[in-house]
Amino acid sequence: MWTWFYKLASPPYVYGAAAALAPWFLGFAALAIGYGSIAGLAIAPPDYQQGEAFRMIYVHVPSAIMSLTTYTVMAVASGIALIWRIKVGHAVAAASAPIGASFTILALVTGSLWGRPMWGTYWAWDPRLTSELILLFLYVGVMSLRSAFEDPARGDRAAALLAVVGVVNVPIVHFSVVWWNSLHQGATIVKLGAPSMPGSMLWPLLSMWLGFMLFYGAVLCVRLQGEVLNRERQASWVREAIKS
Amino acid sequence: MTVGTWEAFRLLVHRELCLSFRRPEQLVQPLVFFLIVTTLFPLGLNLQLSLLRDMSPGVLWVAALLSSLLSLDSLFKSDADDGTLEQLVLSGQGLTVIVVAKTCAHWLVTGAALVIVSPIVATALGIPVDAFATMMLSLALGTLTLSWLGAIGAGLTIGLRRGNVLLSLIVLPLSTPLLIFGAAATDRAISGTSVMGAIYFLAALCVFTCTLAPFAAAAAVRITLE
Amino acid sequence: MTGGDFWSMGGYARFVWPCFGFAYAVLGWNLWSAWRQRTAAKIRAARALAMAASEAR
Numbered sequence: 396m397w398t399w400f401y402k403l404a405s406p407p408y409v410y411g412a413a414a415a416l417a418p419w420f421l422g423f424a425a426l427a428i429g430y431g432s433i434a435g436l437a438i439a440p441p442d443y444q445q446g447e448a449f450r451m452i453y454v455h456v457p458s459a460i461m462s463l464t465t466y467t468v469m470a471v472a473s474g475i476a477l478i479w480r481i482k483v484g485h486a487v488a489a490a491s492a493p494i495g496a497s498f499t500i501l502a503l504v505t506g507s508l509w510g511r512p513m514w515g516t517y518w519a520w521d522p523r524l525t526s527e528l529i530l531l532f533l534y535v536g537v538m539s540l541r542s543a544f545e546d547p548a549r550g551d552r553a554a555a556l557l558a559v560v561g562v563v564n565v566p567i568v569h570f571s572v573v574w575w576n577s578l579h580q581g582a583t584i585v586k587l588g589a590p591s592m593p594g595s596m597l598w599p600l601l602s603m604w605l606g607f608m609l610f611y612g613a614v615l616c617v618r619l620q621g622e623v624l625n626r627e628r629q630a631s632w633v634r635e636a637i638k639s
Numbered sequence: 640m641t642v643g644t645w646e647a648f649r650l651l652v653h654r655e656l657c658l659s660f661r662r663p664e665q666l667v668q669p670l671v672f673f674l675i676v677t678t679l680f681p682l683g684l685n686l687q688l689s690l691l692r693d694m695s696p697g698v699l700w701v702a703a704l705l706s707s708l709l710s711l712d713s714l715f716k717s718d719a720d721d722g723t724l725e726q727l728v729l730s731g732q733g734l735t736v737i738v739v740a741k742t743c744a745h746w747l748v749t750g751a752a753l754v755i756v757s758p759i760v761a762t763a764l765g766i767p768v769d770a771f772a773t774m775m776l777s778l779a780l781g782t783l784t785l786s787w788l789g790a791i792g793a794g795l796t797i798g799l800r801r802g803n804v805l806l807s808l809i810v811l812p813l814s815t816p817l818l819i820f821g822a823a824a825t826d827r828a829i830s831g832t833s834v835m836g837a838i839y840f841l842a843a844l845c846v847f848t849c850t851l852a853p854f855a856a857a858a859a860v861r862i863t864l865e
Numbered sequence: 866m867t868g869g870d871f872w873s874m875g876g877y878a879r880f881v882w883p884c885f886g887f888a889y890a891v892l893g894w895n896l897w898s899a900w901r902q903r904t905a906a907k908i909r910a911a912r913a914l915a916m917a918a919s920e921a922r
């Protein structure tokens with residue numbers, strides 16, 4: 396039963412799986428993001444309070460969710476790599492970091508553009524925004540630390556430790572709107588109970604969320620191939636693998 | 640002759656303190672930096688003392704944060720350079736004890752010194768005397784937490800080129816809750832409202848960090864030394 | 866919604882369209898950057914294998 400888990404620790408297996416899965420992830424991601432964008436921009440009715448501006452939710456919320464999800468994946472992969480000394484974990488973490496950082500920047504910028512018409516300001520030092528900014532600094536710190544070491548294996552381990560230490564920020568970002576009086580609105584989807592949004596607005600959002608997830612999967616698979624190759628350059632399976 | 644854990648801890652702290660006091664100029668530098676940075680704000684902003692008071696908690700805490708960061712680089716560096724760190728690891732005492740001893744000694748000579756010097760800086764910034772107790776308590780808790788966060792960062796960046804820049808990049812984002820609640824505690828003390836909420840939060844952060852950080856810092860040193 | 870309404874987004878066009886535009890730009894950058902990184906890794910691996918083969922000779 397656990398053989399699938401052991402297979403995931405094998406670099407050639409992971410390389411092959413990533414190569415096979417990437418086009419599928421990308422194809423379905425394109426469909427989901429395409430439907431979500433069109434439905435979100437044209438089909439969903441305008442909001443009672445926010446008018447057409449609410450449509451920015453369709454890029455802001457998925458990117459914010461993905462910024463947190465990617466960090467969690469990076470931290471879990473780093474933890475697995477540190478505890479069980481599985482190098483593929485380091486490859487997953489290294490591949491995820493730039494993707495997660497780009498999602499965080501996207502969340503901050505789209506949020507800022509949404510904040511200007513809604514709250515009257517491009518930025519506020521509010522708990523949710525501040526902790527998301529800290530998340531960006533953590534991503535940058537992990538990437539900088541990994542590249543600062545001459546020995547890549549040591550760099551991997553140091554960056555992995557930092558990723559695990561920084562994961563404490565992820566629940567802070569998520570619960571910041573609950574724990575403090577925040578300008579940012581509370582959770583509408585990722586919470587206990589039914590979502591507080593009507594169906595015609597919700598479906599495009601769920602589709603965009605799914606699309607972003609699949610997109611992350613696709614880009615992760617491509618980057619993962621590169622990261623695995625970087626760590627396994629001399630291995631015998633590489634000769635066959637790079638011919639494709 | 641085998642040495643017990645508590646005895647090893649005592650010996651290591653004693654060693655660290657002896658080494659620190661052998662070069663008193665090195666001890667004074669972060670404190671002088673603290674004083675200089677705090678004076679830069681009133682000079683640059685040209686405010687009256689009453690207006691400066693509103694900004695003073697933040698200014699004080701940012702200055703404390705930056706001057707603590709300066710001294711963190713030396714936590715492991717000199718011992719790693721001359722091979723003492725490896726000898727300590729080989730001694731069989733367990734890296735966690737070594738890291739705890741070094742960090743405690745480091746806090747005593749930097750964080751505690753900062754707390755003692757803070758009334759001088761506070762007077763320069765216009766903070767009233769009855770806020771001093773809260774300010775010093777919040778600084779004590781805060782600098783201790785910061786020493787531990789810095790120990791993790793210092794362990795990760797031993798021997799790296801431009802390690803101190805990377806150290807700041809790692810430690811500062813992790814220390815933002817500290818800054819927010821430390822400044823809030825001092826601010827509430829100045830305005831006379833209840834400080835206990837912020838102090839409890841600072842204490843919680845301190846306890847959380849002091850219990851978990853030793854293991855993270857020891858793991859960090861182990862990674863760099865391997 | 867009519868055509869004009871769509872582009873003006875109820876007056877919020879200068880926020881909504883840059884927002885979506887930046888989102889697609891970030892997604893595009895991710896794809897481009899990942900492909901570039903993978904190609905570079907393949908080239909480096911090929912070079913390393915060639916060097917190892919010539920050393921073994």
